[in-house]
Amino acid sequence: MLRAGIIGCGGITERRHGPVLASLSDHVKIEALADLAQERTELMGGKLGVATEHLYTNWENMLAQEELDLVHICTPHHLHEPQAIAAMKAGAHVFLEKPIATSLEEVDRMIAVAEQTGRKLTVGHNQLFSSVHRVTMEQIRSGVIGEVFLVRSEGFGSSHVVGRGINQQWRTQTKPGGGGALIDNGYHQVYNAIDYTGSPAVRVYARIGRHVHDIQVEDTALVLIEHASGATTSLQVGWSALAGAVGVNEILGTKGQIRFGGGETPVSVWRKDTGKWTQPIVEAEGPDELGFPVVVRHFIDAIENNGEVPVSGAEGRHILATVLAAYESGRSGQSVKVDTYE
Ligand SMILES: NC(=O)c1ccc[n+]([C@@H]2O[C@H](COP(=O)([O-])OP(=O)(O)OC[C@H]3O[C@@H](n4cnc5c(N)ncnc54)[C@H](O)[C@@H]3O)[C@@H](O)[C@H]2O)c1
Structure with missing residues (x-):
């Protein structure tokens, strides 16, 4: 069972990281939460069943006092680098929200620490894992639009x-x-x-x-x-x-076109050879889900099986x-x- 902590208990933690980690309770236990705002840790602690003694207003104290295998970082962008580095040095794998950082120097320091510590680092390019994206990529890779x-x-x-x-x-x-x-x-x-x-x-x-x-x-x-x-x-x-x-x-x-969003059906594909639009089936996701459960699950698999992370630091860097x-x-x-x- 992986022991997880979350730094930053704002909107994205409430909507996605918290519920998604909680849904993976066969693999992860949410052990501790940190946020500058105590009302946010209390709110999320209540929703996620994290006891008061594991709620922190200082994330460095959380890393020092808890034994965590996994830390999700969901804070303002300039904090991603110091928090990711400290979490990896404390022994945790890191799921970092996008953007990976605010400068390439920060990214290079994070990648270096991941290599030194042997910890895994991934960045939340969650939309790559959404149903709409997956169907779109299947269409592109099948060659129907050239x-x-x-x-x-x-x-x-x-x-x-x-x-x-x-x-x-x-x-x-x-x-x-x-x-x-x-x-x-x-x-x-x-x-x-x-x-x-x-x-x-x-x-x-x-x-x-x-x-x-x-x-x-x-x-x-x-x-x-x-x-x-x-x-x-x-x-x-x-x-x-x-x-x-x-x-x-x-x-x-060169042979067709794909359209989605903007009030269209989820994904529409037009092929020059048929002259017609079709709508491939797109598996429904929950509201605002956008690939989150898939990418988080993928990272947990990578930790458990020492596999490839869903999105590497190098990809985030580019x-x-x-x-x-x-x-x-x-x-x-x-x-x-x-x-x-x-
Ligand atoms: N992938 C997505 O679709 C998606 C969507 C929204 C946000 N995000 C990303 O998630 C991250 C957080 O965004 P949000 O929308 O949740 O913002 P938010 O403002 O709702 O939450 C940020 C939280 O971080 C806390 N915080 C600030 N400084 C802190 C510190 N020093 N220590 C601990 N906590 C601190 C704040 O109190 C706040 O609760 C950002 O990187 C953002 O870009 C991603």
Whole structure:
């Protein structure tokens, strides 16, 4: 039985990490929780059955006093690196929420500590494990749409906190957020696009700005990604569509097209040879689930069987490098090669 701790008892822990770990009670016992805010540890301790003596307002005390095999880190982005390193040094494997960190130096230090300690490190690219993503990838890999040459990915909302009900002001601040809509939400779109094209990012051009909200970070980011295969991703993300926006996800191939989101049926596939749209069956997920149970289970299997982690530090590093290159392009007005960051 793995003994798990969670650092950060905010929205994502309440919605996903807590319930998913609790559902895996044959493999994991949630032993301890830490959050600066005592009311959050008490709330989550009550929901997850963690006794008061295992609730901490200081995460370093939790790591010192508990014997943990696994730590989930669900905190503001600038805390990912120090908390992951300390958890691995304390002997725990680490499931880190996205983005992997806010700088590549932080990522390199984490990867080095994972190697030194022999602990496993994974990062929550959870959408790669969702039903919609899995069906989309099956379609792409079967060749029915031919070579992917363009990914259109649009993710606009009106604000960073819509409907979540927890104070997340750190997301709008440069240091704890590490950026705004792009590193927070666009990060998912980047790793998805790299999976769809099967090809890493080599160059980006971005327009990044703050137009609507009085915040430190960007509320709008438009990014063009050139992939090694020659494919292009056109990515739009923002917290700046005041009335909300239609979200489009489309993958264009030489022999067809895949579309999902934006009010369409979950996944629609158009083939040039039939001239028709079809809707492959997509297994239903719970609300807001987006691959979480699958990726957490996969990491636990990797720990138990000394297998491959679902997403490696190196994979997280490439996504962050692409995002950071986009920020640099936004500042300079020039396209930026991603490997200048790698
Ligand atoms: N994969 C996804 O779909 C997804 C969705 C939402 C959030 N996230 C990620 O999860 C992480 C947390 O986001 P959230 O939405 O839960 O934010 P949140 O603001 O709801 O929760 C963050 C929690 O961290 C706590 N915290 C802050 N500083 C701390 C410290 N020094 N020690 C201990 N706790 C501290 C806060 O008190 C808060 O309870 C971020 O990395 C975010 O990007 C991922």
